[in-house]
Amino acid sequence: MSIPGQKHSVMLTRRLLVQIALLAVAVIYLAPLFWMLDTSVRTEHQAMTQLPSNTGKAIQTLLIPYPLHVGNYRKVIESPFFKIQLYARNTLVIALLVAIGSMLSASLVAYALTKLRWHGRQILFWTVLASMMLPFSVMMVPLYRIYREFGWIGTNLPLWLPTFFAPPFYIFLLRQFYLTIPNELMEAAVIDGAGPFRIWWRIMVPLTRPALLVVGLFSFVASWNNFIGPLVYLTHQRTFTLALALQFFQTRHGGVAHTLLMAATVLVVLPIILIFFLAQKTFIRGIATTGIKG
C-alpha cells in the first residue's frame, strides 16, 4: 500500500522503527514458550542452579540447554500423578462431543433465525444476544444441584451435554454467515419439493461449511482449555481433563520439579498449537467476523 504525498526518507525511518518494535513484540510473545521448552529439556539441577555471575556465561546457560535432557518427557508420561494418556483421552472425548453438539444445534437454530418464517424469531434473537452476556457464575450453583439430582457430578456429562442445546455465541456466529446466503437458492429447492430438513442438510450445511468449521474449532479449543467447568464438576482424578490435571500437578509438585511441570505443559499445549497451525486461516477469519459484523 503506497500512500501519496509522503517523503521517501520518512517512510524508510518509519519502516525501520516498525521493524524494531515488531521484533521486540515477537520476543515478548515468544519468550515464555521458548522458556517452557527450554526448561522441559533440562535436568532439575540445571534449571535450579543459580546463574553464573559472568553475564555472557549466564546468558549462554540461560538460552542454550546443554546437554539435552529428554528424560523429563518419559518421566511425565510414566508419572502416576499425571496419567497423561488418560487425561488426553478424557479431554479429547469431551472436546469432540462439544464440537459436534455446538455445530449441529447452533446450525439448526441459526437456520430457523434467518431462513424460516415464524412468529417469535425476533424475540428469540434478542434472547440469544442477552444470554451471551450472562456470567457462568449465576448458573453455577443451581446447575450443580440439578446435575447432582441426576447423578451426573463426577461424570463428563455436564461438560458436553449442554452444548447440544445451542450455545448462543455460536448461534450468533452462524447467523452472521447465514445472512450472507441468498434466499433464491432455497426457493429453488422448495419448488423442487424439498422439505425444510432436507434443505437444511443438503443445501445450508454444505454452504455454511466454512462457518461451521469455525464453530467446530472454537468450541473444541474452548472445551480443551476449559478450567472452571472441570474444576466444579469432576471429582475423581481418573476423569480429569488436561487443564485441570495440570493445575493439580502444579500444586502437587509445589514448585519442586519445574522441569517435569514444563514438560507436562508442553504436552498439554502441543495439540492446540498443532490445530492452530493446521487451521490458522479458519481461526483468524472466524475471529474477524465475530467483531466486524456484530
Add this chain to the structure above:
Amino acid sequence: MSANSRITWRQQLIGLAFASPFIVGVALLLVIPLSLSFYYSFCHYTMLTPPIWVGTKNYTQLLSDHAFLRSLFNTCLFSVISVPLALAWSFLLALLLNAPNRLRNVYRTIVFLPSLLPLVATAVIWRWMLSPMHGPVNFFLQFPCHWVGGILSQIALAFHASPATVHTLRHLKPPLWLADGKWAMTTIILLSLWGVGQTVIIFLAGLDDVPLELYESAALDGAMGWRRLRYVTLPMLTPVIFFNLVIGIIASWQIFDLPYVMTHGGPGRATLFYSMYLFEAGFQQLRMGAACAMAWVQLIIILLLTTIAFWSARKWVHYR
C-alpha cells in the same frame, strides 16, 4: 414466498422445531437455573440440607464481609485498568502488524498464538518465567535496574536524601512479582496483555475495512501520520473499539483461571477476584446461598456497565 403472506401453522411449527434446541436449552439451562439461583440468594443453603429462607441476609452480610469487599475492589481495579490498557495495547499491536512488512504473517501468528493456549498453561508458564530467583525475567531486568539505580542514587545524593534512600536506590532490585503483595495485581494485569491476540485480530479486520479512498482524500487534505490516525482511522474503527470494549468489560468481571492458578488470591488477598471468592464461598465453604447472592450482584454490575457502554456509544461510535 412473499414477505407479507401469512405464516401458516406448518411454517410456525417448522420454525419452532428448528429453534427447539435453543428454546429447550433456554428453559432448562437458563430460566430454571436463574430462578433457582435467585431463590437461593435469599436462603441459607449448603446443598447438603434443604434451603432455609433468610430474606436479604445474604446480601446485607456481603456489606460487612471483608474478603468480599476486597474481591470487589480488586476486580474493579483490575477492570478499570486492564480493559483500557488491553484496548490500547492491542490497537497499537494491530497498527504495527498492519504496516507493510515481508514477515507480517509470521508476526501475526506469534502474537495470536498465546491467546489460544489454555489459561492454566499460561499461568503455569508465567509463574516459572517470573520466579524471582531462577526466572529469566528478573535475570534480564537486573541490568537495567542496576544502571537506573546507580543514576537515581547519584541524583538522590545530590539532593541530600537520607542515606537509607540512597542505599535502596543503589541496590535497586527487580520486583518479586507474584510474591509481593504490592506487585501481584500489577503482574496479573500485565500478564493479561499476553493473551490479547484475539482482540488484535478483530482490530486488524477493522483496519482492513477502512476504505483506501478515505486515506487518499486525507492525504490530499494534507493529513498524515498522527492526524490521519486521529481523524480517519480512529473514527472509522469506533464500532470495533466498542465491540472490544464490551467484550473486555464482561470478561474482566469474570477473571478466574489466571489468578486461581497463579496466586490462589494471594499474597494475603492481593489478587482475590470476584469469581474466585464466589467459587470459594460456594464450593469450599458450602455457603451456596451467599454465592448466589454474589452472582446476582455480579450480573447486575455487568448489566449496568454494559448498559452504560451502550448508552455512551451514541456519543462516540460512528456507524457507517
